[in-house]
Amino acid sequence: MLYGGSRSGKTVILVIVLIYRALVYPGSCHLICRYRAKDARSSVLHQTLLPWLNKIAGRNGYRYLKHESVVILTNGSEIWIGGLGDREQVDKVLGHEYNTIYFNEVSEISYAAVTTTYTRLAKVTPGCRNLYLYDCNPGSPLHWAYKEFILHIAFLTGEALQNPELYATLLMNPADNSENLPDNYLSNILGNLPEKQKARFRDGIWQIPEGAIFGNFTQSMILGDSDLPEDYDRFSSGQDFGLHITNVKIGWKGNAVFVLADYGAFNVPTRIFNEALVARNWFADDMPVYCDPAGGERIQEVTNGVKANNSVESGIDYICSLIERGNFFVSAKCVGVLSEIWDYRRDEAGQIVKTNDHYMDAMRYAIFSDVQRGVVVL
Numbered sequence: 001m002l003y004g005g006s007r008s009g010k011t012v013i014l015v016i017v018l019i020y021r022a023l024v025y026p027g028s029c030h031l032i033c034r035y036r037a038k039d040a041r042s043s044v045l046h047q048t049l050l051p052w053l054n055k056i057a058g059r060n061g062y063r064y065l066k067h068e069s070v071v072i073l074t075n076g077s078e079i080w081i082g083g084l085g086d087r088e089q090v091d092k093v094l095g096h097e098y099n100t101i102y103f104n105e106v107s108e109i110s111y112a113a114v115t116t117t118y119t120r121l122a123k124v125t126p127g128c129r130n131l132y133l134y135d136c137n138p139g140s141p142l143h144w145a146y147k148e149f150i151l152h153i154a155f156l157t158g159e160a161l162q163n164p165e166l167y168a169t170l171l172m173n174p175a176d177n178s179e180n181l182p183d184n185y186l187s188n189i190l191g192n193l194p195e196k197q198k199a200r201f202r203d204g205i206w207q208i209p210e211g212a213i214f215g216n217f218t219q220s221m222i223l224g225d226s227d228l229p230e231d232y233d234r235f236s237s238g239q240d241f242g243l244h245i246t247n248v249k250i251g252w253k254g255n256a257v258f259v260l261a262d263y264g265a266f267n268v269p270t271r272i273f274n275e276a277l278v279a280r281n282w283f284a285d286d287m288p289v290y291c292d293p294a295g296g297e298r299i300q301e302v303t304n305g306v307k308a309n310n311s312v313e314s315g316i317d318y319i320c321s322l323i324e325r326g327n328f329f330v331s332a333k334c335v336g337v338l339s340e341i342w343d344y345r346r347d348e349a350g351q352i353v354k355t356n357d358h359y360m361d362a363m364r365y366a367i368f369s370d371v372q373r374g375v376v377v378l
Contacts, residue, residue, distance in 0.1 A: 001133075001149045001168070001169045001170075002014060002169075003135065003138055003145075003170075003171060003172070004138070004171050004172040004173045004174075005173040005174045005190070005201050006137060006190065006201040006202070007177060008174045008204075009177040010172050011044060012048055012052070013172075014135055015032075015044065015048045015049050015102075016052060016056075018030050018032065018049075018100055018102055019057070019079075020056075021099065022073055022075075023077070025099065027075070027076040027125060028077045028100075028128055029080070029096060029099055029123050029125075030077070030078065030098055031080045031081075031098045031100065031101045032044050032045070032080070032104060033102070033103060034084075034103075034104045034105055035084055035109050035356070036086075037081065037082055037083025037085070037089045038083070040081050041069065043104075044104050045069075049079065050064065053071065061073060061074055069082065080092075080096060084113040084117065086243065087243055090267055094119075094267070096120065096123075097120055097122040098120055098121055098122075098130075099123050099128045099130050099131075100131050101117060101120065101131075101132050102132075102134070102135075104135060105137070106134045106135065107138070107143060108355040110266070110356050111144040111335075111339065112264050112266035113243070115266075116266040138204055138206040138207070140207065140208050140212075142338045142341065142342055142343075143339055143343060144335075146206050149167050149169050152167060156335055171204050173204045174201075175202075190202040194210055197209075197210045209342070209343060209345050211347065213320070214341050215342070216320070217330075221323070221328060221330060222329075222331075222332050222338065223258075223331060224332050228251075228258060228329075228331060231253075232251035232252055232258070233252045233253055233254070234287075235250065235251055235252070235260075235284055236252070236288055236289075236367075237249040237250060237290070238289070238290045238308060238363060238367070239291045239292065239302055239365065240362040240365070241270065241292050242292075242358065243266060243267055244264060245265055245268065245270065245358075246263070246336060246358040247263050247277060247282070247289070248336075248362040248366050249282065249366070250366040250370070252370070255325075256322075256327040256328070256329065257322055257327060257328050257367055258330075259330040259331060259337055260331050261282070261331065262334045262335070262336040262337050262359055262362070262363075263276070263277060263280065263336070264358060270295075270298040270301040271301045274301055274302055278303065283303045287304060289303060289305045290306060290308035291307060291308055291365065292308060292361065292365065294310075308369040309365075309369040309372045312364070314368065315365075316364065319367060336358075336359040337359045337363055340357060344357055344360045
């Protein structure tokens with residue numbers, strides 16, 4: 001994984017590596033993917049891959065099939081471009097086997113999506129050692145990539161990785177690439193950013209991003225089993241649908257909220273996901289499961305499923321008020337919620353960034369929808 005600041009050359013280096021592998025191993029197959037396929041095409045394919053193919057292989061050394069988003073080299077090797085954010089793209093991505101899978105801006109991609117894609121690194125090409133490649137601008141230190149690549153601990157269990165030597169990293173910052181940048185980029189552009197953005201995009205530091213919605217959430221609010229209450233007044237949970245389907249379970253104790261458990265899966269039907277929750281003894285008879293109202297008929301496949309209140313801003317404000325009053329806690333076992341909570345943010349225009357937010361949506365449904373029933377008063 002190459003990580004670090006903006007315009008440091010991470011994408012260029014990994015694209016060149018991928019081109020080299022495609023040229024050296026005839027008939028090999030490679031994938032470049034982002035959260036959204038359109039971003040992969042615009043920022044990687046057109047800005048990096050095709051220009052460097054022209055330099056290295058020449059314009060006659062390949063052909064690009066736009067309708068398939070695949071580059072085919074004259075030696076039979078293929079370079080596919082895809083996204084992990086919509087079902088049609090995922091079906092296309094998972095329909096092939098690869099020698100290289102390159103996750104571009106992996107900080108925007110969920111752990112479940114990445115690990116599901118892992119299964120496709122299965123093509124056998126003589127002499128070619130199969131590889132995963134990653135790059136990212138650093139996110140929060142609770143992100144799965146930080147835990148596995150920097151701390152060398154397993155994201156789901158917190159245990160030491162069995163083969164940490166396989167998780168190689170290199171920090172690359174724009175200062176290392178200054179000869180390829182405009183004269184004023186480092187001083188005038190990156191140097192004048194707000195401190196948090198400067199730390200991330202200039203210095204490559206993992207920290208809470210600028211615009212974090214739950215930026216007041218602190219490490220002290222993460223509780224081990226022994227610090228959680230022994231009993232609760234009641235429980236509720238929230239479920240988000242989509243390619244990455246998630247459920248977050250909440251325990252209520254007085255005016256305090258405890259996020260007790262979370263579970264997610266990638267590219268599975270609602271019925272199968274619900275069966276997995278049943279197997280985990282997830283549901284209580286009187287526990288409502290507040291579901292994304294856009295789920296339609298899928299809500300009927302959820303045990304105790306009802307439509308959630310999807311007042312996004314009101315729900316966010318309520319959770320922020322819980323955090324500010326010290327009435328919000330998360331079990332250390334809730335790795336999905338914790339991986340998103342500091343990266344859930346607004347962009348420069350104040351809009352919520354809709355990437356890697358599935359647990360945040362499910363958590364909001366579980367908390368605010370239950371509040372709207374009139375049983376909690378702060």
